[in-house]
Amino acid sequence: GEALAVSARVAPLGSRLVLLLVEDLTEARRIEAVRRDFVANVSHELKTPVGALSLLSEAVMDASDDPEAVQRFAGRMQIEATRLTNLVQELIDLSRVQNDDPLEDAEPVRVDELVAEAMDRCRHAAGTKQITMASGGPADLSMWGNRGQLAAALGNLVENAVNYSPARTRVGIAARRVTAPGGDHIEIAVTDQGIGISDKDKERIFERFYRVDPARSRATGGTGLGLAIVKHVAASHGGEVTVWSSEGQGSTFTLRLPEAGAARDRAQQPSGLD
Ligand code: ADP
Numbered sequence: 001g002e003a004l005a006v007s008a009r010v011a012p013l014g015s016r017l018v019l020l021l022v023e024d025l026t027e028a029r030r031i032e033a034v035r036r037d038f039v040a041n042v043s044h045e046l047k048t049p050v051g052a053l054s055l056l057s058e059a060v061m062d063a064s065d066d067p068e069a070v071q072r073f074a075g076r077m078q079i080e081a082t083r084l085t086n087l088v089q090e091l092i093d094l095s096r097v098q099n100d101d102p103l104e105d106a107e108p109v110r111v112d113e114l115v116a117e118a119m120d121r122c123r124h125a126a127g128t129k130q131i132t133m134a135s136g137g138p139a140d141l142s143m144w145g146n147r148g149q150l151a152a153a154l155g156n157l158v159e160n161a162v163n164y165s166p167a168r169t170r171v172g173i174a175a176r177r178v179t180a181p182g183g184d185h186i187e188i189a190v191t192d193q194g195i196g197i198s199d200k201d202k203e204r205i206f207e208r209f210y211r212v213d214p215a216r217s218r219a220t221g222g223t224g225l226g227l228a229i230v231k232h233v234a235a236s237h238g239g240e241v242t243v244w245s246s247e248g249q250g251s252t253f254t255l256r257l258p259e260a261g262a263a264r265d266r267a268q269q270p271s272g273l274d
Pocket of ligand 1: 156160195211224226251
């Protein structure tokens, strides 16, 4: 395999005994390990809310003669049930973006509509924290792709911007067209004035279930799958997602995707083979 990991250890048991351990970690084994980790992570993430629900239901039964306590426990059961629903929905979304070819039902998707949708989705959360959302850019931009997937990707970025920002800050969404020899692109940049991300964490936040601060992520209903979904959507559309961030100052996530006209022209170009 490509990845050859050699770990050698020399055990000085007398002068004669040398223990050499050589391990060839093939690509297939690496993939298998990633799959196993994923299943273990999913199981763990499911177990937490299910365990809480089970304990809370017992608490409700024990407190049947105390209506106030029953109310309180029922409220917490609702929070855990919502968490479970979010997780299952994000797992379904992730499996969709990993398995479906998004370009099978690709269409021109208007950027201003996607941006408005993403902002609507976050309006409530932003409102309770008095976060101002603003968007800018030309009105006539369109991307080429699967509408639902592109909406989910941008929605996740705006949701994160709101979730990982303190009260009374600003979230900006700026769209522009970038001219490139291989075909024009659309760039949508989501900028926040939030907690930021360290260089070390920047490399890992796009991994499934990776969170810088698991407690904070859970408190805001996060699943740790959002950015993995964004990354997959971008890649399968022939684009990419990049991050710029400064700890304590804020972050900018930029989604770059093929422009609708350019992508269509490219698809219609004669291949020269027939
Ligand atoms: P989550 O559901 O936890 O938000 P994501 O996959 O969307 O999962 O993000 C992974 C982690 O990346 C988050 O838990 C958080 O630590 C970090 N992160 C994502 N977006 C931002 C942001 N705008 N500012 C600071 N940290 C962020």
